[in-house]
Amino acid sequence: MSEAILKVEGLKTSFFTDDGEIPAVDGIDFSVNEGEILGIVGESGCGKSVTSLSIMGLLPSPPGKIVGGHIFYKGEDISHAKESKMRKLRGNDIAMIFQEPMTSLNPVFTIGEQLMEAIRLHNHLSKKALTERAVELLKLVGLPRAKELLKEYPHELSGGMRQRVMIAMAMSCNPKVLIADEPTTALDVTIQAQILDLMIKLNRETHTAIIMITHDLGVVAQMCNRVVVMYAGKVVEEGLVKDIFNHPKHPYTEGLIQSIPDLYGKKDYLHTIKGSVPKPGSIHKGCLFAPRCEFVMDKCRVNTPELLGDSHKSRCFLHQEKA
Amino acid sequence: MSEPLLKVENLKKYYPIKSGGFGKVSETVRAVDGVSFSIREGETLGIVGESGCGKSTTGRMIMRLIEPTEGKIMFQGKNIMNLSKRDMRKARKDIQMIFQDPFASLNPRHTVGRIIEEPMIVHKMGNRKQRQKRVEELLELVGLSAYHARRYPHQFSGGQRQRIGIARALAVQPKVIIADEPVSALDVSVQSQVLNLLKDLQKKFNLTFIFIAHDLSVVRHISDSVGVMYLGKIVELSESENLYNHPNHPYTKALLSAVPVPDPEIKTKRIILEGDVPSPAHPPSGCAFHDRCPVAMDICSKERPHLKTLEDGRMVSCHLFD
Numbered sequence: 001m002s003e004a005i006l007k008v009e010g011l012k013t014s015f016f017t018d019d020g021e022i023p024a025v026d027g028i029d030f031s032v033n034e035g036e037i038l039g040i041v042g043e044s045g046c047g048k049s050v051t052s053l054s055i056m057g058l059l060p061s062p063p064g065k066i067v068g069g070h071i072f073y074k075g076e077d078i079s080h081a082k083e084s085k086m087r088k089l090r091g092n093d094i095a096m097i098f099q100e101p102m103t104s105l106n107p108v109f110t111i112g113e114q115l116m117e118a119i120r121l122h123n124h125l126s127k128k129a130l131t132e133r134a135v136e137l138l139k140l141v142g143l144p145r146a147k148e149l150l151k152e153y154p155h156e157l158s159g160g161m162r163q164r165v166m167i168a169m170a171m172s173c174n175p176k177v178l179i180a181d182e183p184t185t186a187l188d189v190t191i192q193a194q195i196l197d198l199m200i201k202l203n204r205e206t207h208t209a210i211i212m213i214t215h216d217l218g219v220v221a222q223m224c225n226r227v228v229v230m231y232a233g234k235v236v237e238e239g240l241v242k243d244i245f246n247h248p249k250h251p252y253t254e255g256l257i258q259s260i261p262d263l264y265g266k267k268d269y270l271h272t273i274k275g276s277v278p279k280p281g282s283i284h285k286g287c288l289f290a291p292r293c294e295f296v297m298d299k300c301r302v303n304t305p306e307l308l309g310d311s312h313k314s315r316c317f318l319h320q321e322k323a
Numbered sequence: 324m325s326e327p328l329l330k331v332e333n334l335k336k337y338y339p340i341k342s343g344g345f346g347k348v349s350e351t352v353r354a355v356d357g358v359s360f361s362i363r364e365g366e367t368l369g370i371v372g373e374s375g376c377g378k379s380t381t382g383r384m385i386m387r388l389i390e391p392t393e394g395k396i397m398f399q400g401k402n403i404m405n406l407s408k409r410d411m412r413k414a415r416k417d418i419q420m421i422f423q424d425p426f427a428s429l430n431p432r433h434t435v436g437r438i439i440e441e442p443m444i445v446h447k448m449g450n451r452k453q454r455q456k457r458v459e460e461l462l463e464l465v466g467l468s469a470y471h472a473r474r475y476p477h478q479f480s481g482g483q484r485q486r487i488g489i490a491r492a493l494a495v496q497p498k499v500i501i502a503d504e505p506v507s508a509l510d511v512s513v514q515s516q517v518l519n520l521l522k523d524l525q526k527k528f529n530l531t532f533i534f535i536a537h538d539l540s541v542v543r544h545i546s547d548s549v550g551v552m553y554l555g556k557i558v559e560l561s562e563s564e565n566l567y568n569h570p571n572h573p574y575t576k577a578l579l580s581a582v583p584v585p586d587p588e589i590k591t592k593r594i595i596l597e598g599d600v601p602s603p604a605h606p607p608s609g610c611a612f613h614d615r616c617p618v619a620m621d622i623c624s625k626e627r628p629h630l631k632t633l634e635d636g637r638m639v640s641c642h643l644f645d
Contacts, residue, residue: 043510044481158599188373188537190596193581197595215510218583222590241587259515260585261544263567269522270515270544276480277510 004031005209006055006094006177010069011079013047013054017063022281024050026233027069029307032177035207037200039224039241041214041256045277047233048213052179054079056096057086073177092122095170099182101162105154111138112150115169122173137168142198160191164198171202178202181213196223217260221245229253232278232288239312249314251293287317326400327361328531329385329499334358334394336380340604352604354380356555358394359630362548364498367525367532369546369563371539371578373600377555378535382501385533386418387411398499416446419492423504425484429476435462435487436472442494461490465520482513489520493528501533506541518545539582543567551575554603554611557630561637571639573616610642618643 013025025047032038042048053059055071057078071079073093078086090096098104106114115134119125125133131150138146141164154162163183170178180199184192200223203210212224220227220241227244229237229252237250248254258271275292278284287293290300295318307315314320336355339348355377362368370378383389385396387403396403403414419442422428429438439458443449449457459469465486476484485505492500502521506514522545524530536542542549543563550560551574559572570576577594584591596615601607607614613623622642630640 043512160599188600189539189581190373190577191599192583193593193595196583197593216583217511217585221585221587222583245585245587256511257585259511261515261518261540263540263543263579263582263584264589269519272516272519273512274516276482276513 003034005034005074006211007031007072008051008055008069009072011051011054011066011071012068013050013059014065014067015063016065019281021067023067024064024233024280025054028228028230028233028235030228030235030238032209032211034176035203035209036226037203037210037212037224039212039214039220039227040230041217041220041227042230043215043277045232045280046230048230049181051230052096052181052211052213055179056090056094057081057083058096088122091118091170091175092173093175094177094179095173095175096179096181097163097166097170097183099185101159101166101186102154104166105162107154110151110153111157111165115150115165115172118169119172133172137172138165140171140202141165141168142194143168158191159187160194163187163191163195167195167198167202171206171208174206175208177209177211179211179213182215183212184219185214185216192219199223217245217257229256233280234288234315235307235313236289236316237312237314238307239309239314243312247312249309249312249319250289250316251295251318252289255294287315326363327397328364328399329533330361330395330397331381331385332359332395332397334381334384334396335392336377336384336389337392350604352602353555353606354603355384355391356603356606358552358555358557360550360557360560362499362531362533364531365525365529366547367534367545369534369536369542369549370552371536371542371549372552373537373578375554375600375603376552377603378537378552379503381552382420382503382533382535385501386415386420388420413446416442416495417497418499418501419495419497421485421488421492421500421502421505424508425481425488426476426508428488429484431476433475434472435474435476435479438476438487439472439491439494442491446495448495457494458490461493464493464524465490466516480513481509482517485509485517486520489517489524493524496528497530499531499533501535503535504537505534507536507538514541521545539567539579551578554600554606556611556640557638558612558641559637559639560630561639565635565637571633571637571644572641573618573643574612577617610640 008030010027012027015022040048054066066079070077116130119133135146143164184195224241227241228235231252237253255273273292286301287305290296305315305317307313308320335357338352340350342349358381372378384391436458439461440454443454458472462469462471506517534545546563549563549566550557553574559575570579577596580591580594598615609624609626610628613619628640628642630638632638
């Protein structure tokens with residue numbers, strides 16, 4: 001087992017609003033090893049994006065604030081690091097790509113200007129060297145006509161090309177960890193396949209660890225080594241992809257997997273999870289999934305289960321009893 | 324075999340691009356370029372394709388929310404293209420639509436009761452009391468409760484709002500429902516609830532669905548037959564089992580292989596298509612897919628293939644099957 005490069009321990013992030021404190025992320029633990037692809041899955045509002053923003057130190061503050069826990073990068077706690085330190089880390093060590101390739105590029109600057117800005121901030125290079133590096137990066141992400149592209153504006157590019165530019169920008173300083181927040185959600189399937197392929201290739205060639213945040217279990221199954229399943233701000237299950245898909249140990253994960261319509265076979269009815277995700281900030285006693293769980297027991301409504309297990313962890317009394 | 328309930332022939336929508344002075348038309352965007360299909364009562368036709376392929380335009384043209392440039396829409400043996408605006412309004416009682424965005428398609432200032440009642444007012448159905456009773460029935464039918472009628476859309480989650488949209492579409496007892504990406508804004512666990520609901524309602528009222536979506540597995544789940552669109556044309560149309568198990572057209576094959584399968588044991592051999600979908604203002608010559616096609620031949624760049632019916636009843640538009 002290689003060493004954990006990024007470690008999140010008991011992270012709690014809350015938003016302070018007029019309605020009081022709303023815990024978006026409520027004590028999560030996970031770690032990312034060097035060179036691996038870790039998936040974080042969950043439905044809207046489960047806190048997966050807030051987790052990534054907390055790691056990057058990009059939480060909109062106020063109202064967002066890390067209220068507890070630690071984030072260790074190479075053994076150093078960065079959860080409350082100064083902005084100047086985070087600036088050095090961001091891009092150089094931890095980079096991020098976002099869901100909307102449309103809105104994450106500045107429309108009034110050329111691709112070249114934006115790409116070279118990212119490189120220049122972390123390296124002292126001559127203008128010529130900068131251009132060379134930018135062209136090299138665009139080629140790395142499989143974009144044709146790299147030289148001409150540098151002079152073009154974001155609106156001249158398609159969604160898939162823009163996402164490639166974003167990846168090039170994120171990879172510009174050879175980060176150790178790349179956080180990808182729903183990088184393919186806005187793209188068509190055939191373009192999604194291209195981007196996922198590119199990310200796997202980059203991961204193999206550069207050994208950059210990738211945290212893949214997604215709601216699509218298909219993407220997780222095809223890309224990731226390990227996966228963290230989140231529900232209502234908590235990790236409910238964590239383990240190797242093959243373990244989670246073959247032997248899920250939490251009714252939520254099980255339900256999610258069964259809810260997906262099958263591309264290779266027809267079922268008359270889809271499995272459903274009744275009800276919907278609890279509203280963040282609503283007060284609950286016991287397991288957060290209990291109101292929707294089909295195997296709910298009396299104690300689930302009273303006590304909160306812990307995340308237990310070695311390599312395959314789950315937060316469920318049912319499976320902990322079996323073990 | 325019964326007569327098709329709805330038959331679309333050679334439907335086209337061209338948008339002119341005006342440039343220069345005096346509204347001179349310099350180019351045309353062929354959003355939908357000759358689409359034909361038919362659908363029998365109680366069945367579901369799925370239309371899949373990537374963004375910009377014209378699937379939503381096709382759906383809206385059937386309701387004449389977008390006026391087609393050319394083509395015929397035969398509904399119950401009558402061409403609804405010939406109807407006046409006023410008669411078309413009446414005809415929409417039989418054809419209703421469910422929209423993609425459950426946040427944008429419900430008026431935030433109206434109560435849910437009012438929203439569901441409105442189509443009945445438009446089509447002059449019943450008196451106030453009867454309509455209110457019907458609203459309550461509809462709410463229960465889609466899995467909500469009668470007391471929800473007094474609430475406003477913002478008080479509901481995405482899945483619940485989509486149920487309200489479905490109730491509204493059902494209010495006037497339509498025969499055909501056109502669902503344009505009805506579940507793509509929803510989370511998986513809620514998506515499956517809505518899909519099951521649609522199936523139940525179809526059985527109960529013998530509804531005919533046209534289900535437009537980009538998610539291939541969702542379309543497979545709900546459809547009896549599926550049409551695959553690329554750049555404004557149907558490239559393959561067949562019974563759904565057949566299409567998914569033995570895709571014929573190279574585009575269908577690539578599209579299917581690109582879907583990430585939620586099972587780590589299945590490693591599909593992905594056919595990665597090069598490049599992007601070309602602009603519909605400048606479609607490639609010949610077959611629109613030839614510049615991305617992994618098995619393109621010489622003829623593909625010269626001649627445009629036509630949708631042909633194969634021996635097993637499948638329809639495909641590709642020179643490989645000449």
